[in-house]
Amino acid sequence: MQITVPPSVKGMTELNRDEFTQTITVPYINIPVECMQSKQLKDILLILPSFKNVRDLEPRLKQISLDPDVIQTKEDIIKRIPSIEEYVEQSFDFIQIIITYANYTIEQIIKGILPDDLMKDKNVNNGSGYSLIGHIAHFNLRDDVLPYKHIIAQVVLDKLPHVKTVVNKLHEIDSVYRNFELEILAGDPNTIVKCRESKATFEFDFAKVYWNPRLSTEHERIIELLRPNDLVFDVCAGVGPFVVPASKFGCLVYANDINPECFKWMNVNFKRNQPKNSLREYHLFNLDGREFLRTIALPQIEHYQKQGQLNIKIVILMNLPGLAITFLDVISEWLSIDIEEKQQWKLPIHIYCYTFSRGEDRVEDVRTRLNLILPNVDNDQVSYRFVRQVAPNKDMMCIHIRFYDKKVEDDKKRNCSE
Ligand SMILES: C[S@@+](CC[C@H](N)C(=O)[O-])C[C@H]1O[C@@H](n2cnc3c(N)ncnc32)[C@H](O)[C@@H]1O
Secondary structure, eight states, X not given: OOOOOOGGGTTOOSOOGGGGXXXXXXXXXXXXXXXXXOHHHHTTBOOOTTOOOEEEEXXXXXXXXXXXXXXXXHHHHHHHXXXXXXXXXXXXXXXXXXXXXXXXXXXXXXXXXXXXXXXXXXXXXXXXXXXXXXXXXXXXXXXXXXXXXXXXXXXXXXXXTTOOEEEEEOSXXXXXXXXXXXXXXXXXXXXXXXXXXXXXXXXXXXXXXXXXXXXXXHHHHHHHHOOTTOEEEEXXXXXXXXXXXXXXXXXXXXXXXXXXXXXXXXXXXXXHTOOTTOOOOEEEEOXXXXXXXXXXXHHHHHHHHHHTOOSOOEEEEEOOTTTGGGGHXXXXXXXXXXXXHHHTOOSOEEEEEXXXXXXXXXXXXXXXXXXXXXXXXXXXXXXXXXXXXXXXXXXXXXXXXXXXXXXXXXXXXXXXXX
């Protein structure tokens, strides 16, 4: 039912739950228990939060409240469920019910409170768009919605029992560690959260590290490409959303983040997700990404290439979209030395490097920037994928670069000989 809150709550900045009480008129019928099974009945029931739409009248007779948006007359019911015509004829009538604060959804309450002009823009940030991270509900409210921030937070605390803390992002992310300043709007000020993603458990201080639940699909997409024993290097690993699940199912992981808090929580998360009785090897670092690539990842890759273990691949992950593409100069330099030795290498290397693009033609924009930093790869070794829109004119893109990939190289040879 499209229930609207009483108009008197419009513009409310301090929550008065009593103001939401109103009486509405709804249709009802009385039917025997055995008629309750009808599937069509579900479509006409009055469904509101914390509202019982079925009442016992006698041991085997029920009173059913119906949705007034769907049912106005007896015929509306009989057309849909002819088998209960007899009971509809006998009992159809209207009843007044009292609706309270408990019977509205968060969206209905916020829409009712905020001035109409703030609700026009359906875009996020007007109080109805929030992310859930463990016990925290995280808003990124528009400036003109800020006078309502405390009431919005209180409504969320009231309506979502597992939410204990409501926070608002204060500024755009601009710190090196990609975390943002938070304002606690309501509830417990504890920002250490536990949450699940990709079948792994994570714990971290949301105020001190980067964590974005909107990236979960991207994390899963990459994790699905991995196989047990693959070698994974994560240059900007955060608290481990790519690498903790990867290690859990058997990849050998080298993970790094420049933020000491990420390093601390990554350690916690790796330990916590270790499968019982099988200690996986993993190596964690707290370095600048370039240094990690130069001193840890590339020497390890050379070592494993020389060992020549077959049937595994090497994956390098670089999710720091504002900067990571510039780290590829390290790879460019590395590719240009010992070329003959590298031609013998058997293990394919896949780099997934994320970047932002505002260009008219996103792919062309990213390709041009990549070619300047990494001139020693051919176009057929690279593909580009849209990940998500992060702002009206700003997309996150994934660059996938493949080296020593037999299939790509065979195709290349074939094309040259044709
Ligand atoms: C966008 S977050 C991604 C975190 C995680 N990989 C994910 O997908 O959620 C980028 C991470 O890079 C880290 N970072 C920033 N500058 C860095 C640098 N120069 N070297 C290594 N890590 C860096 C930040 O601390 C942050 O955790």
